[in-house]
Amino acid sequence: MTNRPSVLITGASSGIGATYAERFAARGHDLVLVARDKPRLEALAARLRDANSVRVDVLQADLTDATDLAAVEARLSDDARIGILINNAGMGQSGRFIDQTAGTIDRLITLNILALTRLASAIAPRLVQAGEGAIVNIGSVVGLAPEFAMTIYGATKAFVLFLSQGLHLELSPKGVYVQAVLPAATRTEIWERSGTDLNLLPPMMEVDELVDAALIGFDRREQVTIPPLQAAERWDAYDSMRKGLLAEIKQDRAAERYRTVEG
Template sequence: MTTALITGASSGIGAVYARRLAARGHDLVLVARATDRLNTLAEELSSAHGVAIEVLTADLVDGPQLEKVLDRLRSNPPIDILVNNAGAGLIGEFTTAESDEMYKLLRLNVLVPTLLTSAVVGGMVERGSGSIINISSVLALLPEYSNGIYAATKSYVLTLSQSLAAEVTAKGVYVQAVLPAATRTEIYERAGGDISKVPNVMEVDDLVDAALVGFDRKELVTIPPVPDAAAWDAFEQARFALAQEFSNSEPAPRYRA
């Protein structure tokens, strides 16, 4: 059996990943702040699927608590699938945001998945197998649609996934970035928003089921609401076509006085 560690596993996307991966026969390490919720979910899944489940209560923004999770990622039995799901939102404009709130968001959305991935990927490379699932957002591609720094943090997650995949895919490690659009989770309420005012909200079960189809297909980037894969392919082709111009050693004529 393989073991998956899921952050933010007590509700929403993380809890559905736990249910789906347990149903596939994976042992689990569930990480979140809500001990009661984690224990309830662990009992449900171990009873239903007969898998082994560890519960790690941790506030990942807190250094010593994060270190507990990092230690588990480095220890045995090895973690074969890491789901970097824990994250938060921050409603409001950059110009009025509190610095301590931005700091917390950057720690959770940027630093935490970076350190967790760093802790686990070395062992995966040594074994020649393993998977890392990073939950990003479609706002990584549409930063103009979101005030503040949330979109920027999710752009980082997407970029990290792409650069890491370029480094470790040939070494047997699969990296997937999942880009949800509006999804019915608690992130809106926790950030002080109202999901009832958001149009075209996807149900979380549908999101994770679609993401796992992309996982099985070994997609690097999975965008569940986009119906035509050719749209993403065209976006990537345009990006690489633009990159062909980066190697010019002189400024483009349009920038010459």
């Protein structure tokens, strides 16, 4: 046991989630690892316990299943040791919008939006009461780019960014840190699971580099961390333009161009 807060990580059996687990264990944090693949979770947990002398609990759960999701919510709301949530579990999109079925749409939105939001909601009241803690939501740069033709996936990641920014405004005055991490293409199993041919994709960032960069942003208490963005001022300019746009639409009349009928 340590005096540091425990960290609950979803999607922890591989890729980004497993790497977060390695990094936080190395920092001396106890862990709660959540994923569907219990054998892989158990193997990771055993390795992290041996290497770092931390407590690692395994919680097998399919976050698209209502019963499993409720169990993870209960752990977040009831376990006062958990002070950091890494909302990492997610799935990609195979094919364009017209290729999707009702089932694939439901599963994508349930995991990427519903589960992520409910888990944040489960822990937030307790963190606010404690006056400390952190929620990290893993989004994607695809949420900024409808041009990438991953319409539903991108929409879910746009939601993650918006939710994180809104939570920051609500929770940061109460001592709770909220970070949105927006990776670009990263070499993880999500591509194979979504049926994407890796040979058709541009070079991708390795998971270790992605998570290490995200944790630097975490330590700096960045609101939005975009590991592949070379010029930080680009995001600042983007956000400033967004706020400037808002200032111009707080009006009680339609714009002049919409009040004049042409031709």
